[in-house]
Amino acid sequence: MSNIADMAGLAKFIKAERESISMLETLLGISGEKIKRVVTMLRVMKGYTFDSEWDERRIQKELATNDTLMMEFCELFINGKNMPKYQALIPNFILQDFKIDVDTIGRLSSEEFMRSLIKARMIAGYSSQYSQVYDKLIKNNLGSFALKEGLELTQRVFMNTPIPCYIITDKRKRIIFTYNFQSTTSNNQNKYADNHVAPIYETSRLEDDTLVVNILDGAGWIGRSNAYKKIYHDCDFFLNLQNIGQVEQIIDYFFNNISL
Numbered sequence: 366m367s368n369i370a371d372m373a374g375l376a377k378f379i380k381a382e383r384e385s386i387s388m389l390e391t392l393l394g395i396s397g398e399k400i401k402r403v404v405t406m407l408r409v410m411k412g413y414t415f416d417s418e419w420d421e422r423r424i425q426k427e428l429a430t431n432d433t434l435m436m437e438f439c440e441l442f443i444n445g446k447n448m449p450k451y452q453a454l455i456p457n458f459i460l461q462d463f464k465i466d467v468d469t470i471g472r473l474s475s476e477e478f479m480r481s482l483i484k485a486r487m488i489a490g491y492s493s494q495y496s497q498v499y500d501k502l503i504k505n506n507l508g509s510f511a512l513k514e515g516l517e518l519t520q521r522v523f524m525n526t527p528i529p530c531y532i533i534t535d536k537r538k539r540i541i542f543t544y545n546f547q548s549t550t551s552n553n554q555n556k557y558a559d560n561h562v563a564p565i566y567e568t569s570r571l572e573d574d575t576l577v578v579n580i581l582d583g584a585g586w587i588g589r590s591n592a593y594k595k596i597y598h599d600c601d602f603f604l605n606l607q608n609i610g611q612v613e614q615i616i617d618y619f620f621n622n623i624s625l
Contacts (some may be wrong), residue, residue, distance in 0.1 A: 366392065369472050375439045380429045386421040389442075391486045392472060392479075395462045397421060403463065406454060407437050437615055456533065499546040502606060507542060509532050510612045515619065524564040528557070533612075538574040541565060543600075547585030554585070558592040558599070565593055566599040576619055578602045578607065 366372035366388065379385045389508035390400055401418045411434065419427060428435045442465045445451040451460060472478050504518075511518040513535045519532045523541070531542040538588060543562050562579060568574040586593045597603050602615055617623040 366469060367473055370465060370467065372436070372439045372443050375442060375465065376435050379425060379435065379439075383402070383422070383425060383567060386424045390421070391482050392469065393462060393465070394482055394485070396489070399459070400424070400460065403441065403455070404438070407441070411437070440578050476561070479499065495621060496546055499606075500544075503542070503544045503580065503609075504531065505591060505599040506606075507612065510616060514616050516620065524568070525558070526561045526564075528561050533616065536558070540576045540578055540615065540619060541569065542578045542580060543596075544580040545582075547589075548581040549585045550588040551585070554589040555591045562599050568602075576601045576615070578604060578612070578615065580604050580606070582606050589611050611614075 366378060368595070377523045382388065385398070385402060388438060389399055397420075401424075404424050405418050428438055440448070444465055445455075446457075446460050448466050455463075472482070504520075508518045510516075516533050516535050520529050521532065522529050528543075530592075531544070533540045533542070542567065545554075545557060566577045567622065569577045577600045579596050579602075580595060581593065581603075582605045604609070604611060614625055618625045
């Protein structure tokens with residue numbers, strides 16, 4: 366990557382390296398989502414019509430076969446910060462991230478700095494993948510319990526929050542399942558407790574045909590004890606993956622009137 370400080374060198378690198386877009390993201394310390402948004406903007410500027418964004422592999426493939434789009438893309442990184450057409454479309458603090466200069470190339474010679482960049486990217490990727498696996502485990506477990514009892518498993522959002530919940534229902538009564546995995550702590554955990562879990566439970570208490578089960582996993586909740594305690598109390602039952610099998614008993618109790 367030491368020759369990417371000019372338009373020709375950057376274009377050559379992108380064409381030759383299948384993982385070039387991901388490598389640029391790592392070197393610059395920017396997320397894949399930012400790259401996707403910017404490429405979408407470039408496509409709109411060029412009059413493209415489309416139904417979805419491109420991932421990193423698709424971006425590399427399209428750039429390698431489209432010289433006009435490649436020139437636009439490379440121009441953004443090499444001189445975009447000084448160009449009015451980009452300044453008018455991208456906030457300056459974001460535009461500064463899309464900058465390849467002498468300092469950027471200098472990072473390549475620092476093993477310690479590159480290690481920190483790669484580590485940060487791997488941690489973000491790990492957390493994202495783990496969350497996807499967690500979601501799948503929750504869905505598969507709840508789905509099997511619902512199927513066994515002839516009930517329906519659905520997913521929807523409540524209380525104007527974008528976070529989905531799973532629901533087991535017989536069309537008359539329902540059990541709402543909130544679920545969350547956190548490997549590290551963040552302020553979003555307090556928001557999750559206050560703006561997602563609490564309103565759902567508060568509303569459910571007015572409904573005789575609704576139960577709320579909150580599921581939490583991950584070491585990140587240990588460091589957020591206040592949020593954890595709120596979620597523990599704002600439900601009818603509190604579980605984690607280790608004891609999710611208790612959902613069967615909860616279903617029998619709620620739908621079949623069998624005592625716990």
